[in-house]
Amino acid sequence: GNSVTQMEGPVTLSEEAFLTINCTYTATGYPSLFWYVQYPGEGLQLLLKATKADDKGSNKGFEATYRKETTSFHLEKGSVQVSDSAVYFCALSEYTGNQFYFGTGTSLTVIP
Amino acid sequence: GAVVSQHPSRVICKSGTSVKIECRSLDFQATTMFWYRQFPKQSLMLMATSNEGSKATYEQGVEKDKFLINHASLTLSTLTVTSAHPEDSSFYICSARDFQRERGTGELFFGEGSRLTVL
Numbered sequence: 001g002n003s004v005t006q007m008e009g010p011v012t013l014s015e016e017a018f019l020t021i022n023c024t025y026t027a028t029g030y031p032s033l034f035w036y037v038q039y040p041g042e043g044l045q046l047l048l049k050a051t052k053a054d055d056k057g058s059n060k061g062f063e064a065t066y067r068k069e070t071t072s073f074h075l076e077k078g079s080v081q082v083s084d085s086a087v088y089f090c091a092l093s094e095y096t097g098n099q100f101y102f103g104t105g106t107s108l109t110v111i112p
Numbered sequence: 113g114a115v116v117s118q119h120p121s122r123v124i125c126k127s128g129t130s131v132k133i134e135c136r137s138l139d140f141q142a143t144t145m146f147w148y149r150q151f152p153k154q155s156l157m158l159m160a161t162s163n164e165g166s167k168a169t170y171e172q173g174v175e176k177d178k179f180l181i182n183h184a185s186l187t188l189s190t191l192t193v194t195s196a197h198p199e200d201s202s203f204y205i206c207s208a209r210d211f212q213r214e215r216g217t218g219e220l221f222f223g224e225g226s227r228l229t230v231l
Contacts, residue, residue: 032217043118043205043225044156051217089155093218100146100207100220104155 002027006090006103013080013110021075021106023064023090031092033057033066033073038087038105047075047088080110115139116208118223125196126231132192133226135206141186142208146220147179150203159204162189196230203227 007022025033032051036044048057053068062077073090090103119134135145143164148156160181161169168181178200180192193200207220 032219034219036222041225041227044207044222046219046221049217049219093220100158100218102155107153 002031002092002094002099002101004090004092004101004103007106008104010107010109013108015082015110015112016079017110019075019077019080019084019108021088021090021108023073023075023103025071025073025090025092025101027071027092027094029094031094033064034091034093035062035064035073035075036089036091038089040086044089080108082110082112084108085110115210115213116142116206116221116223118206118226120226121224122227122229124229124231127197128195130192130194131196131228132190133204133206133228135189135191135208135223137187137208137210137221140208140210140212142189142210143186145183145189145206145208147181147189147191148205148207150205150225156205159191164189193228196228198230201228201230 003026005024034049035047037047038044048059050057050066056065064073064075087105087107089105093100115138117136125131145162147159149159150156158171159174162181162183164183164186170176183189203225205225206223
């Protein structure tokens with residue numbers, strides 16, 4: 001079956017530090033992969049996505065590359081800011097169905 | 113901008129009362145919407161899939177008589193928490209797929225969420 005395994009948090013970093021949040025997946029077909037971000041008290045917003053192997057999604061300085069050989073979609077940012085403090089969810093979707101699978105979420109706190 | 117909107121964003125009610133949360137797709141027709149529940153510091157739990165014009169499909173362990181879902185139009189799904197109790201306090205989030213926007217990626221668009229507190 002399909003599943004997403006995400007690095008557990010919480011993660012605390014100093015401003016301008018490098019961020020990596022690991023995400024691996026299991027899928028029966030050819031999924032699309034997503035990172036969603038949830039700021040305190042809000043719903044989820046799409047951060048970036050990749051729809052096929054070797055695609056790189058990027059947005060707001062965040063990047064993730066769809067690696068089929070390692071079934072991974074790790075989120076990275078070279079220099080985090082206080083405003084990046086949020087919960088990050090890795091997710092996958094297979095278009096053939098209405099199934100959407102979330103990781104457990106990783107809470108990130110960036111301190112000045 | 114937002115393509116899925118939820119209302120209300122926050123609601124406080126007394127135990128035993130019913131609360132209705134609305135989820136609207138703003139500029140597209142959503143034949144299917146999804147309702148999630150999120151406990152503090154946890155991931156999203158899919159409660160049910162709301163299908164326009166037919167009965168919702170509930171996930172295992174979700175009481176359909178407690179959480180009534182109605183999807184009467186292509187742009188509106190409602191979740192009614194009936195006879196609410198303090199343990200129903202949670203963050204409820206809806207989502208929908210916009211097949212034109214997502215272009216086959218399976219992307220979900222989420223509402224802002226509704227914080228329910230039952231006293």
